[in-house]
Amino acid sequence: MKTFRIAAVFVVFAMLIAACGGGQKPAVKSTELNLYAWSEYIPQAMLDNFTAETGIKVNYDTYSSNEELQAKLQAGASGYDVIVPSDYMITILKKQNLLEKLDLSQIPNIKNIDERFRNLEYDPGNEYTVPYQWGTSCLVVDTSKVSRPITKWADLWDPEFAGKVVLLDDVREVLGMVLAVLGYDKNSTDPAQLEEAKAKLSELMANVKLFDSDNPKQALLAGEVWLGQTWNGEASIAHSENEAIQYIFPEEGCTIWFDNLAIPKGAPHIDAALTFINYVLDAKNSILITKEFPYSNPNKAALELLKTEDPALYEAYMSFPATNPSDEDLKRTAPIKDIGEATALWDRIWTEVKGGE
Amino acid sequence: MAAETSSVSPAPRFSLIRQLRESPHAQGLALISPTLIYLLFTLVLPLLLVVVLSFMTRGPYGNIIYRVNLGNYTRLMDTLYLRILGYSLLTAALTTVGTILIGYPLAYYIARTPPRQRSVYLFLILVPFWTNFIIRIYAWIMILRTEGLLNSFLLKIGFIQAPLDILYTPTAVLIGMVYEFLPFMVLPLYTSLEKIEPAQLEAAADLGARPFMAFLRVTLPLSLPGMIAGSILVFIPAMGMFVVPDLMGGAKTILVGNLIRNQFLTARDWPFGAAASMLLLILTLIFTLFYTRRAGFGEELLV
Numbered sequence: 001m002k003t004f005r006i007a008a009v010f011v012v013f014a015m016l017i018a019a020c021g022g023g024q025k026p027a028v029k030s031t032e033l034n035l036y037a038w039s040e041y042i043p044q045a046m047l048d049n050f051t052a053e054t055g056i057k058v059n060y061d062t063y064s065s066n067e068e069l070q071a072k073l074q075a076g077a078s079g080y081d082v083i084v085p086s087d088y089m090i091t092i093l094k095k096q097n098l099l100e101k102l103d104l105s106q107i108p109n110i111k112n113i114d115e116r117f118r119n120l121e122y123d124p125g126n127e128y129t130v131p132y133q134w135g136t137s138c139l140v141v142d143t144s145k146v147s148r149p150i151t152k153w154a155d156l157w158d159p160e161f162a163g164k165v166v167l168l169d170d171v172r173e174v175l176g177m178v179l180a181v182l183g184y185d186k187n188s189t190d191p192a193q194l195e196e197a198k199a200k201l202s203e204l205m206a207n208v209k210l211f212d213s214d215n216p217k218q219a220l221l222a223g224e225v226w227l228g229q230t231w232n233g234e235a236s237i238a239h240s241e242n243e244a245i246q247y248i249f250p251e252e253g254c255t256i257w258f259d260n261l262a263i264p265k266g267a268p269h270i271d272a273a274l275t276f277i278n279y280v281l282d283a284k285n286s287i288l289i290t291k292e293f294p295y296s297n298p299n300k301a302a303l304e305l306l307k308t309e310d311p312a313l314y315e316a317y318m319s320f321p322a323t324n325p326s327d328e329d330l331k332r333t334a335p336i337k338d339i340g341e342a343t344a345l346w347d348r349i350w351t352e353v354k355g356g357e
Numbered sequence: 358m359a360a361e362t363s364s365v366s367p368a369p370r371f372s373l374i375r376q377l378r379e380s381p382h383a384q385g386l387a388l389i390s391p392t393l394i395y396l397l398f399t400l401v402l403p404l405l406l407v408v409v410l411s412f413m414t415r416g417p418y419g420n421i422i423y424r425v426n427l428g429n430y431t432r433l434m435d436t437l438y439l440r441i442l443g444y445s446l447l448t449a450a451l452t453t454v455g456t457i458l459i460g461y462p463l464a465y466y467i468a469r470t471p472p473r474q475r476s477v478y479l480f481l482i483l484v485p486f487w488t489n490f491i492i493r494i495y496a497w498i499m500i501l502r503t504e505g506l507l508n509s510f511l512l513k514i515g516f517i518q519a520p521l522d523i524l525y526t527p528t529a530v531l532i533g534m535v536y537e538f539l540p541f542m543v544l545p546l547y548t549s550l551e552k553i554e555p556a557q558l559e560a561a562a563d564l565g566a567r568p569f570m571a572f573l574r575v576t577l578p579l580s581l582p583g584m585i586a587g588s589i590l591v592f593i594p595a596m597g598m599f600v601v602p603d604l605m606g607g608a609k610t611i612l613v614g615n616l617i618r619n620q621f622l623t624a625r626d627w628p629f630g631a632a633a634s635m636l637l638l639i640l641t642l643i644f645t646l647f648y649t650r651r652a653g654f655g656e657e658l659l660v
Contacts (some may be wrong), residue, residue, distance in 0.1 A: 068622045070419060092418050163522070169608045171623060210525045210607025223504055224524070340417045347624035348437075354611040355441050 030269035033276055036061045036069065036080040038259070039214070041133075043292040050279050056272050064214060065170070073098045073264055080264055081273040084132055087122045087258045088338045099128045100263040106274040109281035112301035120258065129260035130277060131298040133289065135232040136325065136333055137173055138254035140216075144244035145226040152251040153181045156227065161207045166219050166228035169211035171350040172336050173255060175201065177229060180252040186334065189342035198349045205353065220245060229254075232322040236294035239320060247322035249329040256333035258298075296323050411631035419625025429632035438616070442636070445613040448530065448602075449595035453588050455535035456542035460587065464546035465576075468553075479547065482540050494533060494604050501529055501605075525607030533601040538594065542587035549583025550576070585648055593641045613637055 035042065039062035047058045061080070063069045066089035072078050073093065085093060093099050104110060110118070110130055117131045141150045145164075156165050167174050176186035178197045188194060209225045212218070216230040217238040230238075235247040261280060263273045279285055286302035291313065297303060306314045317323045325333075339346065376383045386393075411429055414422040432438070467478045485493060500506045501524040508520040523529050553576060561571035599614035611619075613633065620630025 065622055067419070067625050070625065071621060071627075074420060096418055096420065169603070205609070208607075208609065211609065212607070222502055224502055338418070343419070343624055344415065344626060347619065347626065351441070351611055351616065351619070352437055354609060354615075355437055355444075356610070 030272040031056055033058045033082065033269055033272040034061070034080045034267075035059065035082045035276070036063065036072070036078070037082075037084040038062065039064055041084065041259075041293055043288045045292075046280070046285055046288045049285065049288075050276065054272075054275060054279070056275065058276070070098075078264060079268060081267040081269045082276055083262050083264050084259050085129070085262055086260070086336075087120070088336050090122045090129055090260060090262065092338050093262075093264075094123075094128060098265050100265050100267060100270065101127055102130070102263065102277075103274060107278045107281065109278050112281050112283055112286070112299050114298050114300040117258065117298035122258075123260070129262040130281065132259045132261050132280065133233075133293070133295040134256070134258045134298055135295040136249070136254055136256050136322070137168060137229060137231050138235075138322075138333075139227070139248040139250045140220065140230045140235045140238070140245060141227040141248060142220060142223075142225075142242070142245050144242075145223070150227060150248060153177055153254075154252070156207060157204055158207075161226060163207065163209050164226040165204070165207045165209060166216050166225040166230070167208055167211050168216065168229050168231075169213040171346050173229060174211070175346060175349060176255065176336065177252075178204070180254075183252075186253070186255075187337040187339055189339050189345075191345065194342075194345060194349060198353060201349075201353050231295070233293055233295040235322040236320060239322065240294075240316065247320070249321065249325065249332045251332070253332045253334055256330070256335055258335075290317065294323055296325075407631045407634055410628055411635050413628040413631075415626045415628055419627075421627055429629045430636075432629065433632055433636055438633070441611050441616055442613055442640075444610070445596055448527075448534065448612060449592050451531055452534040452538060452595040453542075453592045455531060456539050456587070456591050457584060459535065460539055460542035460546055461580075461584075464543045464550055464583075467543075467547055468550035475551075479544070482543055486540065490537070490600070491604070493536075494601065497529075497533055497536065497605060498524060501532070524605065525609065527606065527610065530602050530606040530610075533605040534595055534598060537598075537601065538591040541590040541594075542584075545586040545590065546580060546583040549580040549586075553579050589645055589648055592644065596641060597637060 033056050035047075035058055037060065041062075042060060044060075047060060051057055063072070066086050069083060069085055070089060070092065072080075073083070074096065090099070104126065107130060110126065113131055117134060118126055123129045139150065139153065146161075155161075167177075175194075175197055178201045179186045179188050179193065182193070182197060182200060184190075184193045184197070188197075210219055215234070216228065217234040219225045220228070220230070220238055221241055232247065235245065238245045239247065261277045263270060263277075267273055280289075281299065283299065283301035283305045286297060286299040287306050287309065290297045290302065290306065291310070294317065297317075303314070303317075306317070321329055377387060410421065412425045412427070414424050414426060414428065416422045463482075467475055470478065498505075502508075503520045503522065503524070505524070507523070508517075511517045512520065523532075557575055557579075558571050561575050562568075566574065597614040597617075599612060599618050602608065602610060602612050602615060608615075613636075617630050617633045617637070620626045620633060624630075
């Protein structure tokens, strides 16, 4: 009996070792690419074209928050080749040594990227990342339901909007917005300021119909809510379906973010990853992104090409502030930054407010 | 000497094979070893990982610092988290009651129909579950929303004057939960009810019991094992549910499932999330033990 048990343990260990030791890098060209990106973010048509042109098969896995991505990478060899982290997450991933340096000589198409979006604070010299899309999360209003002009976040607290507000289900966006309304830094780690923001947010809860990060346009288009906070891409789609839906850069300011293509440490198909990144930055491929997911495109060459290829879409893109904010609008935006240890306090406040304290 | 070693050394090798050939115990173990190995990798090891993790500390970037302490558990004893737990217990209990109220008449009816129809009805109960859960929840959102099917219907027949505000409230969460877990109650109840011999009810009638009395004194007690099995199957997953409160409750309330999910995916505090999952696990274990001690594991659980 005992011998049998020992034998069983040995078999298990042998299998374990065999399973762990198999990851030797092949010297030949990769025929596969494991992509890990936001849901509703990479057009399938672009991936199909990529496979048709290069013979590299793409496996597309999705996540819905930067933290989810971080969790997966932190847990150890994820097997992914290309990821799409946002600005503040890049800072964290760099500190945790989870990103592979990019060989920019293999990404000549980086020249297509508008200089305004190269060499940004979170990645000087684009050592680790290249821009994919960028955007904002600001105020959205259905002007067919709300007759008076809305110019600031503070309007959300108005009693006339009881049960008519949608907010992103994201503590950094929501509590950051409340801090901005109070006149504080939206990345504050000061417990007193956060306590004040918590009380202010509790007051807003009576007006909040729902929190939704995945599909906030849905409640807006259904007439369930009249105004609130949303991603610019969601607002663009909602606007194209209902012209009355407008996107506003509030006086207190709102969030700007940059999503970037990067290669995680230990990626099994680095050659394919570089080929893919360069492919995505190509102008004609980049157009597909704007057609399907109308966030803001940092690819200058792509926008030039769009002007001749699809003038109507180009016009819609350029004239709507959600996709093409003016310099004046952009002055009102600021990025989210990592708040380190204070994350626990933010999460506690979020739990308290939602827990009904 | 040489003869002795040769007679000894092959023995262990043979003893293994011999054991396998002769001992039914070893045979049984060999036969279930694939399952055991599977459980070891997918249940035991991950669970151990969670246990270990729950005694660690969160690092500044959401990494894990390997310093053993009880901090996560003392933090859980805070009134905030206990209230969330209490609210989750209440929601799960109400879901269970709801599935019994709707499921019992349904199971009763199915058990009383001719056998050929029964399989059709049981099949119909399962059919919706071939569709993706999220899609079915979105269908409920379409029905319940202010300008949705239910409200426009009720307004049209003049039953209400102003649209009901159901979506994104606790009521909507309860509707979604009861809907989702109904089959887990109906199937065990059906198994119990179907086994009741009509002769027993006839005997009750002969002895002077009116149908209602016969139901209370005969049918109900005999269907109790099914109800208990159903309650376990509904209550436990309902405790950990987080999708329905998010989508149909507008993510405005936090259940313990949401709390755990948030720790892993937004607060990046794995150790605290692990501690919260341990608490949930222990609570459900106590609940299951309590129920099975009182009622025993019937075959109803095996449907």
